[in-house]
Amino acid sequence: MATKLTQPAPNGLFETDETAQRDTHAAVSGLPLAARMRPRTLEEFAGQQGVVGEGTLLRRAIERDQLTSALFWGPPGCGKSTLAQIIAHTTHAQFENYSAITNGVADVRKVIEAAKERRRKLAQKTILFVDEIHRWNKAQQDALLPHVEDGTVILIGATTENPYFEINAPLLSRSRLFRFEPLSKSAIVTLIERALTDTERGLGSLNIHADADAVEHLATIADGDARRALTALEAAAQAAVTDDNAETLRLTLELAEEGAQQRTLGYDRDGDEHYDTISAFIKSLRGSDPDAALYYLAKMLLAGEDIKFIARRLVILASEDIGNADPMALVLANAAAQAVMFIGLPEAQLTLSQAVTYLAAAPKSNACTIAITRVREEIERNGAKSAPVHLADPRSMNGKQQGKRSGYLYPHDFPGHYVTQQYLPDGVQGVPFYEPTEQGREASLKARLEALKQTDSE
Numbered sequence: 001m002a003t004k005l006t007q008p009a010p011n012g013l014f015e016t017d018e019t020a021q022r023d024t025h026a027a028v029s030g031l032p033l034a035a036r037m038r039p040r041t042l043e044e045f046a047g048q049q050g051v052v053g054e055g056t057l058l059r060r061a062i063e064r065d066q067l068t069s070a071l072f073w074g075p076p077g078c079g080k081s082t083l084a085q086i087i088a089h090t091t092h093a094q095f096e097n098y099s100a101i102t103n104g105v106a107d108v109r110k111v112i113e114a115a116k117e118r119r120r121k122l123a124q125k126t127i128l129f130v131d132e133i134h135r136w137n138k139a140q141q142d143a144l145l146p147h148v149e150d151g152t153v154i155l156i157g158a159t160t161e162n163p164y165f166e167i168n169a170p171l172l173s174r175s176r177l178f179r180f181e182p183l184s185k186s187a188i189v190t191l192i193e194r195a196l197t198d199t200e201r202g203l204g205s206l207n208i209h210a211d212a213d214a215v216e217h218l219a220t221i222a223d224g225d226a227r228r229a230l231t232a233l234e235a236a237a238q239a240a241v242t243d244d245n246a247e248t249l250r251l252t253l254e255l256a257e258e259g260a261q262q263r264t265l266g267y268d269r270d271g272d273e274h275y276d277t278i279s280a281f282i283k284s285l286r287g288s289d290p291d292a293a294l295y296y297l298a299k300m301l302l303a304g305e306d307i308k309f310i311a312r313r314l315v316i317l318a319s320e321d322i323g324n325a326d327p328m329a330l331v332l333a334n335a336a337a338q339a340v341m342f343i344g345l346p347e348a349q350l351t352l353s354q355a356v357t358y359l360a361a362a363p364k365s366n367a368c369t370i371a372i373t374r375v376r377e378e379i380e381r382n383g384a385k386s387a388p389v390h391l392a393d394p395r396s397m398n399g400k401q402q403g404k405r406s407g408y409l410y411p412h413d414f415p416g417h418y419v420t421q422q423y424l425p426d427g428v429q430g431v432p433f434y435e436p437t438e439q440g441r442e443a444s445l446k447a448r449l450e451a452l453k454q455t456d457s458e
Contacts, residue, residue, distance in 0.1 A: 033234035034227045036201040037194065038082050045086060046226070047187035048079055051178050058178060065091050067127065069148050069155040071172070073163050074180025077225030080158040084129045093125035093154065094118055100135040105143045115152050126153045133157035134166035141168045148174050162341070182224020189219045191226050192233055203237050208249045214256035221260045223304035235259035274305070282313060286321045290360035297349075297356050307348050311337035314355050325365035325440035332358055363440030371434035378430045385425035418452055 222229035236259030
């Protein structure tokens with residue numbers, strides 16, 4: 001916060017007695033608001049009720065000081081490091097705090113040796129917290145494995161990446177995985193309101209009144225990240241103090257937007273705007289309008305929509321609305337989904353833009369969607385029938401009974417690698433299920449299937 005906030009205002013905005021000076025000391029100590037407001041106890045910890053709420057396994061382990069090795073997986077600002085710090089202040093074990101960005105195996109070896117000595121002489125446990133543990137390579141992670149396995153250290157690793165991809169399987173199998181979700185909007189609102197009223201560590205001594213739409217905007221734009229919300233709140237509060245001489249300062253939507261450096265889009269990830277926008281996005285892709293699809297993509301990105309959600313919908317659309325009219329659509333959509341999880345924002349918007357424009361411009365067919373729907377309806381109406389005997393697995397009872405007399409014709413032994421024989425079970429109705437269209441590559445599939453049918457009739 002700016003130094004000027006320590007000075008008493010001429011209109012009596014700040015009290016000048018010793019108590020007021022002590023209350024405002026934390027606010028001007030130089031630490032960012034997000035650091036000052038970091039929860040210190042489980043009671044202050046907001047959100048993640050499924051991980052550390054009352055009665056959960058992890059909460060009981062923390063309260064009883066009976067932690068085992070664990071991995072905290074979740075997006076930035078959701079409380080992984082904060083919970084580790086709460087553990088540090090509640091455990092009787094020695095707590096060692098490391099970052100995989102700045103600390104390597106050589107540093108950890110010193111911790112391991114000290115932990116061995118501590119356990120031998122004092123029977124005291126050691127908790128090793130490694131932030132961003134996914135940044136360590138396989139060899140570095142392997143160096144931890146024997147010491148986690150024999151209990152020399154209790155590992156708590158924090159990662160924003162999928163541990164099934166980034167953490168070695170042996171280390172993962174020896175740790176309990178806890179999935180942290182982005183903080184809910186209500187949890188972010190709670191943190192903002194706490195910061196506005198807390199006179200010891202927050203902004204309470206500044207006497208700021210925040211408009212409801214300003215708090216709503218800060219909570220929305222945070223996208224589940226408490227650090228982002230409090231950083232934006234601090235910037236907005238500075239603007240309020242600078243620009244207003246009233247006894248009660250007002251934090252407006254405009255100041256909140258300025259603090260967040262991003263204007264509100266009227267977009268609620270859990271409300272109608274979310275569903276209406278994704279609906280318009282998919283329908284624009286299906287309707288082959290790349291401009292409209294890009295518009296809704298940009299709107300979702302600016303509003304902080306989950307890029308994994310967008311990518312999943314593209315993969316679904318590639319099969320549902322394009323299918324075999326352009327088989328490359330699914331390949332590209334799936335590659336884009338993997339890429340956005342690998343590179344993240346802001347660069348991922350380029351990958352999404354490429355996928356969106358390709359899918360929108362691709363020829364469309366829902367023949368695959370119709371086909372699987374028809375088959376499911378047939379089975380639901382008439383039951384699932386057994387395959388013809390000549391198609392049975394040679395190892396099954398039917399196959400063994402038939403032996404060499406199964407009657408199966410191996411297509412590759414015939415001209416054109418095709419031979420007429422029964423594949424569907426007896427009594428199946430409603431065929432054909434799959435009827436290719438004349439769109440794109442599907443037209444050639446349709447022509448081939450029609451030629452094969454002609455062969456059957458000859």
